[in-house]
Amino acid sequence: MVSFGSDNHSGVHPEVMAALHAANEGHVSAYGDDPWTREAEDLLRQEFGADSVPILVANGTGANLIALQSCLRPWDAVVCSDVAHINVDEGGAPERILGSKLIGLPTPDGRIVPEQLAATCERIGDEHAVQPKVLSLTQSTEYGTVYTAEQAGALVSEARRLGMKIHVDGARLANAAAALGISLGEAAAMFDADVISMGGTKNGLMGAEAVVFVDPGLGDQAKWIRKATTQLMSKHRYLAAQFIALLSDDLWRRNAEHSNTMARQLGERLVEVGVALTQPVEVNAVFAILPEPGELQAQYHFYEWLAADEYRFMCSWDTTDTDIEDFIAAVGLMSGN
């Protein structure tokens, strides 16, 4: 079955699988004391800065928790979009494990704008009020939109004026960097990010993410936070081997460019057959209105979104032209075209 449900419905990219096989030889020390981990960390430092502190984790929720925990005091809050993954799709883990308040700002396209911050932060310094300390931005956003360098710059300068730290949830940072034609490091630098959750699983890995502390001071406690939040994998070489593959020969960009291109094609074809899109297609997500898609849902997997009749379609590193044309034919049959 072809699924447009999510970009983690696809399998593992063959180059990643080959890297896992190659790593599957002999004995090495566990918990990251191995040559694969050293190489993966070196590659991450090459992307995000020689002084940055990278650590590998098993999933994106864990990456976000570790990144945020490293920035927060007990009385601090995280400001994010109301549709942010940390706010609506992590089962309350940030609130439960961080013990911190999340302040979700309304964002019709997933992007926060600078004007929203001042009102949220007007009680900074008031001992009776929670202190908004971290601005968590998702790039690309949960609505498949991308902050431009200009938008990011304006937002970040306002956040800095208010004394906030910047976290980027980059579960799909690769898709944004590919769309903007920049490197991963430039995609982080656009936000002057203190810490990034760098995605891998949605871009062809079997299951590995990284937390990169661009501000090395923030990374001091990260290894203990990772262990205490159950994110330290013992057979760590397999996480690392995946990241080595992703960061070698531009695999991250090839995969992201492919899934972005497929989504653009899907969006264009849907419009051609009379389907309205609710968001611009900037990366690998398409949001569209489909009244009564019942039969289509028996054939394809995709999620209903927030607005009435709105559905999300994600493309992956392995989505093909044929997948799209078959799907468009099925949409045409449904609407009698």
Ligand SMILES: Cc1ncc(COP(=O)(O)O)c(C=O)c1O
């Ligand atoms: C924006 C974003 N952040 C983080 C995650 C990480 O999720 P998981 O914990 O399932 O790896 C996801 C996955 O859907 C996501 O879309």
